[in-house]
Amino acid sequence: MKTKWNRPELLAASAFMATGFGALWIARDYPVGTVTRMGPGFVPIAISVLLILSAAVVAMQSRSLPASATRPRLKPFVFIIGGILAWALLVDRVGFVPSTVILVLACASVEIGSTWRASLLLAGGLCAAGYAIFIRGLGIPLSPFGG
Amino acid sequence: MDLLSGLALGVEMAITWEGLLFCLIGVSIGMFIGVLPGIGPLAAVAMTLPITYHLQPMSALIMLAGIFYGAQYGGSTASILLNLPGTSTTAVTALDGYPMAKQGRAGVALFITTITSFFGGCVAIILLMGFAPALGKMALSFSSAEYFSIMLLGLVAAATMAIGSPMKGIVSVIAGLLLAMVGMDTTSGTVRYSFGILELQDGLNLVAMAMGLFGVAEILKNAGQPDRPTDKLQKVRLRELLPTRDDLRQTWKPAIRGAGIGSFIGMLPGAGPTLAAFLAYAMEKRVARDPSRFGKGAIEGISAPEAANNASTQAAFIPTLALGIPGDASMAVLLGAMMIHGITPRPEFFTVHTDLFWGLVVSFWIGNLMLLVLNIPLIGVWVRILTIPQRLLFPAVIFFICVGVYSVNNNPFDVLTVIVFGVIGYLMNMLNYPTAPLLMGFILGPMIEQHFRRALLFSRGDLWTFVDRPISAAFLACSAGLVLLLVLPSLRRTASRLKRAF
Known part of the structure; x- marks a missing residue:
């Protein structure tokens, strides 16, 4: 057999x-x-x-197991991982705000029904919240713009 | 210290403005995360861990604990209204909760799950008050051999009791142990598996790992999928919440059984609320006079598992606080959080941190009461949370993961760790390897190695020390039993296939 x-x-x-x-x-x-x-x-x-x-x-x-794995969907994977990678590499160099905008736009772009306007608004809101909580509130040493 | 003076101390610790505030924040975050399918309490705790560094240990613990049990309350909302479990622990609730909603009894189902969750929580907290100090006192006589054996049981239970293939759970737990070896060996000072990277010398970052495995991996799985079909959502009015007398009559016995099962499962190291809920459901189906009603909106089918999962979440604090051995992966993260605050949960916990223990217990009472209030009158608000579209939610979650992880060490390296574990978690989920045992192994790894080496140092290299001590031997026997129970059938299958092949 x-x-x-x-x-x-x-x-x-x-x-x-x-x-x-x-x-x-x-x-x-x-x-x-x-x-x-x-x-x-x-x-x-x-x-x-x-x-x-x-x-x-x-x-x-595994020989006896039926094929179980679902095919990975490449686009969300690439955009989300890419967005996080960009944030990690850029945040110390170009600042908190630009890297956050890139991250949010990358992550939002894979979702159904996202629009540029709504995503930019979201990015703006998150930048403001992040600035208030983490930079002002907890005092993490990141500058909004520039390294 | 007796119960009453303990409680008095706890009241003094927990009922302060700060304590109440962080309890409320914790249970609200837990509720919120619980309601939303796709983000579990582990991701929520990992996301809030960095913030707790800046709090006092008492407030930090109250808040983190609140997230865990809050999520148990919230999880049933999506299960009932959308047939989508908000957290994995409430998956069973959907079996009968969703049919109830389709029959127009969503309000009753939500009311019953809230009440039974509260009941289950109360039972387990009473057990916690009674058992944990006694267990802690008993554990004072434990030596490294006992600790090793208990932790081994915890790991074996976590691996084999995960839903899915037990063998894959074992692989996952061992991989976690291996990851725990990264960094400096505390006994000899040798740096292991650092690949010459400075940041790895202190070991992998727990927060980054948890956020990758449970936050990013979950989002990768759900991103780009259609939103939840929220147009099916019903409006739930306060009036519709009230159950009939018949409903209540059918609820109380299953709730008691569920709370019992949940408390027992919760106390076992390694077995978590998901298992408790499944067992409670199976039990109700067995004792029911007419099992065919299940799956069609039987009220016992929601009250027993809901009592069980919350009881289990609360009871999991017993081994966690008394022995320092997490009841499940969520407790493992909490344990990690406590260690970051310089609190090592171990038998001396009760003598050294009596105030923390009782403060936490009192905060559980307050938190469960808050959840009762948050749930019943405000149910409409939580239902509306389900309509937040993914295109707003997911980018926001990813953003908070990034900044949160960055803020732990102010270092982008940890964010890269998140990416690596996000990918690993995504692949493991896809191939049905459970990720929670990986985290358990990672957190217990350093402790288990230390106790193993110390036990053999004391016994002068005699391996029988683990069997000579009766308590240690009992735990080892339990571990061996679990492994045999779950591995034997598959071994037999493999053997018969080999026989056929030749």
Whole structure:
């Protein structure tokens, strides 16, 4: 009898296994110590091995699973992750207001029924709220414009 | 300290302007988040964590706790009116709540869920007042071996009792433990898995991780999808809230059973309110004289799970406060928040932080009362929250996640961490790997390693120390039992398939 591998499931389990192997590889530099006096390497190695083993069991089980994963939708993913990335990289350089406007416009653009006008208004409102709560209120060192 | 003087101290701590204010803010945020489908209490707590750094520990805890139980009240609103659970813990409520709404009894359903939530909460708080100090006293005699075994049980329970594949839960919890290894090892001072990045030497940021896994990942899943069909929303008038005498008669017994199940599940480390609600529903279906009524608007089908999920949320504070072992992922985040404030929940909690414990307990009473008031007369306001479109809500949530995380260390690096865990969480959700055990593993990781190493140091490397001590052995046996119970069937399936293959 031939069973078809469920590819996304297998991929996910392999990713966990690869993480385990990677962690094991890095941990080779940490002293293991003895059971009485464990070094910093003992527990990470044990956990890595457990991760590899448990992920291997899931990989074996995945053969019987029906295709379950939904296809990822690329546009929301790219725009939202891109927006956050832009905010993180820009906020120290061009300031709080411009990076927030970029973030809000990027996130709003993937939603059904969003308009430029409404999104810009939202961005403005959030900038004001963020300025009042975080910059004035909690005193985080960000300037509204410029680095 | 006896109950009465404890309560008196708690009243003194919690009934201050500040305490009342933050209790109200907490339960309102919880209600708000609970009503909105797609954003859970974990994301809400992660978003408000940065703000609590600037508060006194007492106010911070009152507010964060309020978010958790507030969300249990709010979650049922969307379940009943839109057939969409506001939080995962109220998914069961939709089974009979939505049919009730279709029969024009939405108001009654909302009233009943509020009352039963309140009842469940009260039962669990009474248990908390009775059990937690006693448990804490007992735990004073615990050594590292016991702590290791209890935490192991917590992790195993979190992994295997998650809804879905238990094996994937185990993978998730172990991955969380591995993530906890990032940063400096407290015993030797060695920096592990930092990849030469300065920011990673202190370990991964809990807030950033939680916001990625529960905030960004959820939004990635729902973004760009059509809005909730709010045109189906009914107006709920105050008059329609009142249940008939028959409704009440059918409610009280299931509510008592639900509160019992919820309190028990909540006290177990690792098992959370979602499981409690499911079990309570299953139980009602079993004891009912006519099980076919379920799914068609049976009132027991909402009163038992609603009492159970709120009871479980409150009872989860028992292991969290007495032993420092979170009852579920939400408690794990709360535990993280307490540690940030320099409070380590452990047996000495009651002797060192007696005031905090009783203050928190009194705030639970106040908060539950506030929720009762917030829910019943103001139900129309909460229903209107459901009409906020995603195009306004989601960008705002993402924005608050970004600034909130940034403000923890004033460092954009943490925002990058959010992105990484947002993507990981999104992929894990897509492939049905539960993300809550990952967080449990991450938070318990450093503690479990420390106790493991210390226990073996004291026993001079003798692994039997975990079995020689009766309490530790009992917890280990429970963990082993759980694993066997859930892994055996799948192992047997694999074995028979292998047999067929050859």
